[in-house]
Amino acid sequence: MQNKWHSLVGVTLLVGGATGAWAAPSTIHIALTAPITGDYAEYGNNFKHSVELAIEEINGKGGALGKKFELSVGDSKGDPKESAILAQKWTSDSTILAEIGDFTSTCCMASQPIYNRAGVIQLSPTASHTKFASGSKWSFSAYGTQYWEQPVMASLAVDKLKLKTAAILYINNDWGVDTQKFFKENFEKRGGKILAEESYFSGETDFNAVLTKLKGAKPDALFIATMYNDGALISKQREKMGWNLPVIGSSALYSPQLIQLGGTAVNGVYSNVSFFAKDPDPRIQSFVKTFETRYGNSPNFAAALAYDCVYLLAEAVKRANAMDRSAVRDALAATKDFKGLAGSITFTQDRDAIKSYKPVQVVNGDFQLVK
Amino acid sequence: MIMEIAKLEKHFGGLVAVQEVDLALAAGSIHAVIGPNGAGKTTFFNAITSIIPCDSGQITWKGERIEKLSPQSISAKGIARTFQNIRLFAFMSVLENVIAGTHNHFRSFVWGALTRNARYRREEKESREMAMALLEKVGLAEKHAEYARNLPYGEQRKLEIARALASRPDLLLLDEPAAGMNNTETEELEQFIRALRAEGLTVLIIEHDVKLIMGLADRITVLDHGVKIAEGTAAEIQNNEKVIEAYLGKRRV
Amino acid sequence: MFLQQLINGLAQGSLFALIAISFSLVWGLLRMVNFAMGEVYMLGAYAGWLVVMYATPNLGVALVAGFVIGWIVGWFIEKVAFKAMRGVPHIASLVCTIGFSFFLKELASALFRAETKSMPSYYSDTAFTFAEANISYLQIIMVVIAVVMMVLLQILFYRTKIGLAVRAVALDYRTASLMGMKVDRVTSLAFSLSGALAGFVGVLAATYYNAVNASMGFVAGLKGFTAAVFGGITSIPGAILGGYLLGAIENLSVKYMSSGYRDLVSYFILITFLLFRPNGILGKKAKL
Ligand SMILES: Nc1ncnc2c1ncn2[C@@H]1O[C@H](COP(=O)(O)OP(=O)(O)OP(=O)(O)O)[C@@H](O)[C@H]1O
Ligand SMILES: [Mg+2]
Numbered sequence: 040m041q042n043k044w045h046s047l048v049g050v051t052l053l054v055g056g057a058t059g060a061w062a063a064p065s066t067i068h069i070a071l072t073a074p075i076t077g078d079y080a081e082y083g084n085n086f087k088h089s090v091e092l093a094i095e096e097i098n099g100k101g102g103a104l105g106k107k108f109e110l111s112v113g114d115s116k117g118d119p120k121e122s123a124i125l126a127q128k129w130t131s132d133s134t135i136l137a138e139i140g141d142f143t144s145t146c147c148m149a150s151q152p153i154y155n156r157a158g159v160i161q162l163s164p165t166a167s168h169t170k171f172a173s174g175s176k177w178s179f180s181a182y183g184t185q186y187w188e189q190p191v192m193a194s195l196a197v198d199k200l201k202l203k204t205a206a207i208l209y210i211n212n213d214w215g216v217d218t219q220k221f222f223k224e225n226f227e228k229r230g231g232k233i234l235a236e237e238s239y240f241s242g243e244t245d246f247n248a249v250l251t252k253l254k255g256a257k258p259d260a261l262f263i264a265t266m267y268n269d270g271a272l273i274s275k276q277r278e279k280m281g282w283n284l285p286v287i288g289s290s291a292l293y294s295p296q297l298i299q300l301g302g303t304a305v306n307g308v309y310s311n312v313s314f315f316a317k318d319p320d321p322r323i324q325s326f327v328k329t330f331e332t333r334y335g336n337s338p339n340f341a342a343a344l345a346y347d348c349v350y351l352l353a354e355a356v357k358r359a360n361a362m363d364r365s366a367v368r369d370a371l372a373a374t375k376d377f378k379g380l381a382g383s384i385t386f387t388q389d390r391d392a393i394k395s396y397k398p399v400q401v402v403n404g405d406f407q408l409v410k
Numbered sequence: 411m412i413m414e415i416a417k418l419e420k421h422f423g424g425l426v427a428v429q430e431v432d433l434a435l436a437a438g439s440i441h442a443v444i445g446p447n448g449a450g451k452t453t454f455f456n457a458i459t460s461i462i463p464c465d466s467g468q469i470t471w472k473g474e475r476i477e478k479l480s481p482q483s484i485s486a487k488g489i490a491r492t493f494q495n496i497r498l499f500a501f502m503s504v505l506e507n508v509i510a511g512t513h514n515h516f517r518s519f520v521w522g523a524l525t526r527n528a529r530y531r532r533e534e535k536e537s538r539e540m541a542m543a544l545l546e547k548v549g550l551a552e553k554h555a556e557y558a559r560n561l562p563y564g565e566q567r568k569l570e571i572a573r574a575l576a577s578r579p580d581l582l583l584l585d586e587p588a589a590g591m592n593n594t595e596t597e598e599l600e601q602f603i604r605a606l607r608a609e610g611l612t613v614l615i616i617e618h619d620v621k622l623i624m625g626l627a628d629r630i631t632v633l634d635h636g637v638k639i640a641e642g643t644a645a646e647i648q649n650n651e652k653v654i655e656a657y658l659g660k661r662r663v
Numbered sequence: 664m665f666l667q668q669l670i671n672g673l674a675q676g677s678l679f680a681l682i683a684i685s686f687s688l689v690w691g692l693l694r695m696v697n698f699a700m701g702e703v704y705m706l707g708a709y710a711g712w713l714v715v716m717y718a719t720p721n722l723g724v725a726l727v728a729g730f731v732i733g734w735i736v737g738w739f740i741e742k743v744a745f746k747a748m749r750g751v752p753h754i755a756s757l758v759c760t761i762g763f764s765f766f767l768k769e770l771a772s773a774l775f776r777a778e779t780k781s782m783p784s785y786y787s788d789t790a791f792t793f794a795e796a797n798i799s800y801l802q803i804i805m806v807v808i809a810v811v812m813m814v815l816l817q818i819l820f821y822r823t824k825i826g827l828a829v830r831a832v833a834l835d836y837r838t839a840s841l842m843g844m845k846v847d848r849v850t851s852l853a854f855s856l857s858g859a860l861a862g863f864v865g866v867l868a869a870t871y872y873n874a875v876n877a878s879m880g881f882v883a884g885l886k887g888f889t890a891a892v893f894g895g896i897t898s899i900p901g902a903i904l905g906g907y908l909l910g911a912i913e914n915l916s917v918k919y920m921s922s923g924y925r926d927l928v929s930y931f932i933l934i935t936f937l938l939f940r941p942n943g944i945l946g947k948k949a950k951l
Contacts, residue, residue: 279801501834
């Protein structure tokens, strides 16, 4: 009896899946997984807004292959469990061609097996863990890994700022561990020395103890592998301790919220960008302007990357000249010199984007390119 | 009659602990409730003080029905009690226990404590003095700073009486006050209760010590298996067939 | 740096101790744990933040706002989770407070959005430096406030009639009611007070860490509970002792181990004490 049930369910699934693939859908249906609420809400909303904006633009110009884009949005809250639940939902919907998201590497990697099993494109604008995109042939990252980003920061520290020693404070998750590892590697390769490393868990608010410990190592600089919100908090508590030294972070610090939350404490903090809102490039300026008038805040790097992702998919669909999931995947993997808002994108063998980064610094409450 | 109880009843599941008990209490009298173990005496007290609400029946106190009131309202009406199994505030000092008893007589509460206004300070002082005077009276003044739980058994009984008196009641219910007391203490207790009556207090007392009861009580009510089987003066009760049977009957059969 | 960590520990310990007292109050009265205490603390922090952002930059007013909000929320939780559930098995109230904890957290993230709010610094200058350890005015103020609060509570409980009533109800509410004490009112009062204390500490913590967010209450509540169990939840002195010890141990553990182990140390203490010495260091002897 049970066996019969199983085969019945199997057949239904097969038929359902097959009809989904065969019936020519009238739209290009893509799903967005983003932390709309939770600690990363700022990024999540940037995702959502810019994806909506890009789809509107593309649809305004007639879509791709004569079909309009259609969007479904899910809130993962920055929680890997929620992200995986959404993955189940998207992959069981046969009309969905591809998924854009999630924000953190941890969330992306939690749902990766589900997309892999179902054969659905998982295109993350921001996942930067080195093992993410390489983990499944259906996974792509438009961000570029810490592998490409940290040499820029290490070089800034050693070659430009002439710093010899550093202490590292990193968030204990996939992304933080990676960031810490690549900075350390590159810093040491250039002759720098890491004097102390400490980690903390997501949700921590008291950094006094760990900063006190790092301060005791007397480093020239502090490297923080954290998101903007923790970065602001750490800077404030560091300033209160009277510990003044160059602070270097990753691109995750690049957000207006860093300055809003951190106030004067984040002055001097270094970060880097692949997308810089004040870039005079007319294409970027037009995007920034539309985004600002529509949503009342300026787009951050996550917005630019998510926007690029929609265009990446649109282009892949055109090149594939088909709505078939696997044809589009192959076309996407073949992307070369795609000109996005956040720099050009070429996918490596492992479907990671090779990109270039520009160091920035907070000067008087505003980000400026480091010259 | 200061209190009239009519057809008071209390069940515990199938067990009838108190069954249709009537009792009339004369103001200024000492009235005893006696009966074998498990007769329902304590339950009767619990029902009067609303510690355990009664199932049916009426209690009239100074012309007012009180059987549905909460324990704190009963207390406010001027009824105080002690417990068979002493229920002092174990981790409070002797003095604090008695001060707790004065609670009803002092009005200012939150506001007063916050501002520590003149009235509040006066009330605090008064309640303290009153409590000390009561401790003096029961002979525990020396031990006022001790934890209640550290007193010997007999003294804990005295303290409970002092605490009950602190609410300046018109009716005092004593549940086996002599239990655990030695002879001298029991005699002192007898004198003490007489003195209370002399001050105008009405006393309802449960006691197993027959000698104490016969000498002390103006009237005696006898309960057996939740039922009132007799009532009268000491002499009447001593010669009552039913009472003798209740106490000794099982042996005769 | 040992001294610096100890000072950090004392400052943080003040926060733990005050939350622990909140737990003690409720425990003493009802033999119950209010697991929404951390969220009351979080709402207090938001109240303080709203005051300094939109009304007045006066930290004193912010602290009062935290106190008042905590009072109201504490009062409400008692009415729903405890009073309305009287007679129902204890576990129902417990689950209800856990429900409250989630509800209040989601409410705050809906009202204020989930991202962390920045609380301005107050009195963050270094008051003095001693053997390389910096002590800020705020750290001193925190310890002073904590000590003053504790002394005030001791006075309240041991020198006033309300305090006597609270202790009487905590020890034996039936007998207390026979003394004419209004058990409901006393319980409600003490519960509100515990909430007010939590809300007040929330503002203090927000100022110290410069951060307010909807999820800040969870860890704080757990640490406060740990401190209470550690020192002895049955008594206020126990809660205080537990708070300061936990603060010191946590911060020193960062010095001697990796900071990643810090919470682990706390929860290890919690579990060990729950298993082997549930009455805490001070044990059962001291009552409220
Ligand atoms: N809370 C209760 N629940 C169930 N049964 C009870 C309760 N209290 C008393 N009883 C029962 O009611 C009956 C009367 O008990 P009660 O304590 O009133 O007797 P008593 O006359 O005071 O006895 P004693 O002389 O031993 O004190 C007993 O059978 C007792 O077991
Ligand atoms: Mg009895």
